[in-house]
Amino acid sequence: MNLPSVTIIDYGVGNLLSIQRAFEHLGATVQVSSDPKVILKSKRIVLPGVGAFPNAIKALRKLNLIPAIHEAASNRKSILGLCLGMQLLFDESNEFETSSGLGLIPGKVIPIPATDSFTNPRKVPHIGWNSLAPSENHKSWQGTLLSRNKPGESVYFLHSYMVLPTNQHHRLAETSYGGDKVVAAVAKDNIIGFQFHPEKSGTVGLRILDTFIREAK
Amino acid sequence: MSNLRLIARLDIKGSNLIKGVQLEGLRVMGDPNEFALRYYHQGADELIFMDIVASLYGRNNLSKIIKKVTNNIFIPITVGGGIRSIDDATEILRSGADKVAINTAAVLNPNLISNISQKFGNQCVVLSIEAKKINQNSWQVYTHSGRERTDLNVVDWAVQGVSKGAGEILVTSVDREGTRKGFDVELVKAISSVVRVPIIASGGMGKPEDLLTVVQDGGADAIAMADILHYKHSDINTIRNFAEQVGLGVRHHESPISHNH
Numbered sequence: 001m002n003l004p005s006v007t008i009i010d011y012g013v014g015n016l017l018s019i020q021r022a023f024e025h026l027g028a029t030v031q032v033s034s035d036p037k038v039i040l041k042s043k044r045i046v047l048p049g050v051g052a053f054p055n056a057i058k059a060l061r062k063l064n065l066i067p068a069i070h071e072a073a074s075n076r077k078s079i080l081g082l083c084l085g086m087q088l089l090f091d092e093s094n095e096f097e098t099s100s101g102l103g104l105i106p107g108k109v110i111p112i113p114a115t116d117s118f119t120n121p122r123k124v125p126h127i128g129w130n131s132l133a134p135s136e137n138h139k140s141w142q143g144t145l146l147s148r149n150k151p152g153e154s155v156y157f158l159h160s161y162m163v164l165p166t167n168q169h170h171r172l173a174e175t176s177y178g179g180d181k182v183v184a185a186v187a188k189d190n191i192i193g194f195q196f197h198p199e200k201s202g203t204v205g206l207r208i209l210d211t212f213i214r215e216a217k
Numbered sequence: 218m219s220n221l222r223l224i225a226r227l228d229i230k231g232s233n234l235i236k237g238v239q240l241e242g243l244r245v246m247g248d249p250n251e252f253a254l255r256y257y258h259q260g261a262d263e264l265i266f267m268d269i270v271a272s273l274y275g276r277n278n279l280s281k282i283i284k285k286v287t288n289n290i291f292i293p294i295t296v297g298g299g300i301r302s303i304d305d306a307t308e309i310l311r312s313g314a315d316k317v318a319i320n321t322a323a324v325l326n327p328n329l330i331s332n333i334s335q336k337f338g339n340q341c342v343v344l345s346i347e348a349k350k351i352n353q354n355s356w357q358v359y360t361h362s363g364r365e366r367t368d369l370n371v372v373d374w375a376v377q378g379v380s381k382g383a384g385e386i387l388v389t390s391v392d393r394e395g396t397r398k399g400f401d402v403e404l405v406k407a408i409s410s411v412v413r414v415p416i417i418a419s420g421g422m423g424k425p426e427d428l429l430t431v432v433q434d435g436g437a438d439a440i441a442m443a444d445i446l447h448y449k450h451s452d453i454n455t456i457r458n459f460a461e462q463v464g465l466g467v468r469h470h471e472s473p474i475s476h477n478h
Binding site: 015016017021022025050051052055084095096122123124125126127129130131152153154156158159160177197199200201202204205206 | 219222257293310311312341
């Protein structure tokens with residue numbers, strides 16, 4: 001049997017090694033590349049990201065990776081954005097300055113509010129293990145990358161910004177932070193994003209990545 | 218607000234895990250990789266690696282250790298010790314770390330905090346503060362693993378660090394470190410009452426019960442443990458169960474058994 005393969009996009013800012021190690025641990029062959037041609041040939045593409053939104057989008061542009069990501073998306077390749085990589089899938093962010101994103105999922109990226117709806121202060125960044133819950137529109141995770149995971153399982157979050165999808169149906173899973181819902185996972189056809197770090201979420205996270213390499217077409 | 222994080226802290230000298238008392242009298246404990254793996258299996262929520270002599274010798278050799286550790290450990294890792302530039306931070310993050318902790322270099326150049334934070338986001342920058350008590354409710358910042366005294370007041374420095382872009386504070390009580398006498402709760406409280414970023418309390422944990430006051434009264438979001446784990450006075454599972462019994466939220470840990478392919 002062929003080993004499942006994954007291409008991780010290297011645009012200079014992400015923590016690629018941990019993601020690579022996680023996929024290798026699961027038996028995948030991993031290619032790390034910043035070559036648009038390599039990315040276009042890949043079946044499964046991971047867009048990682050640790051860093052600030054404007055820097056990341058500039059780096060993708062400079063390496064001429066944005067057209068390749070768009071083409072891969074319209075060719076129905078599986079694209080998985082992780083953390084900042086998920087935020088980049090959206091239309092725009094106002095981290096430091098307003099910058100446009102990849103526009104693969106409608107919506108925007110905003111700072112996690114520093115107070116909750118009762119004006120109680122909330123600590124930002126959101127750092128730590130928090131549990132996943134199905135969103136209003138996805139009562140069941142069947143047929144998604146979370147199909148082998150159960151509501152209530154904890155994954156690791158490390159972020160100061162969060163996404164607001166325009167279409168509520170694109171919210172796949174949520175978590176609760178300081179009394180408010182924060183989008184934890186998004187899905188729009190072949191485009192998937194996780195706000196948390198599956199590669200740093202122990203057994204629970206590895207199971208999600210395993211589903212990605214086994215199920216994602 | 219979030220689940221309490223139980224963090225194993227591994228202080229490194231050269232290629233060894235070491236442990237001292239009040240950051241002095243260092244004793245070699247063994248291979249950091251073996252200890253890290255043990256804590257991963259016990260259900261540690263995070264690991265912190267500190268090269269505690271890096272700033273003394275102006276070197277930084279943790280990236281090799283981190284690259285090895287991340288082969289089979291899939292939880293968040295913070296690395297500190299000897300990070301003096303964006304390039305140092307970049308190398309550490311590309312070796313598999315999720316956050317960088319800076320102390321000495323940030324004191325010498327506070328703009329380093331904003332520079333790293335602008336490139337990698339504030340969630341990536343941990344301001345590590347070594348604090349010594351000078352009198353009732355006043356603590357002074359130390360650098361170079363508790364050897365060099367600065368003029369900075371701990372609380373002022375914490376506020377400044379956060380305004381520069383630190384997303385988390387690791388506060389180590391030099392007085393309590395390695396003593397098993399419990400955390401300096403007042404120190405943690407003094408910081409948590411003025412900044413709105415998560416606080417990791419470090420130094421002094423001698424028994425599971427010690428975590429209660431530092432979380433409830435001190436406002437710690439996470440506790441870093443070394444001595445208690447290295448010398449097997451307790452283990453993370455026991456500590457997690459204790460936290461749960463006293464009503465503190467902790468994550469439910471799923472043991473990392475080998476994965477079915």
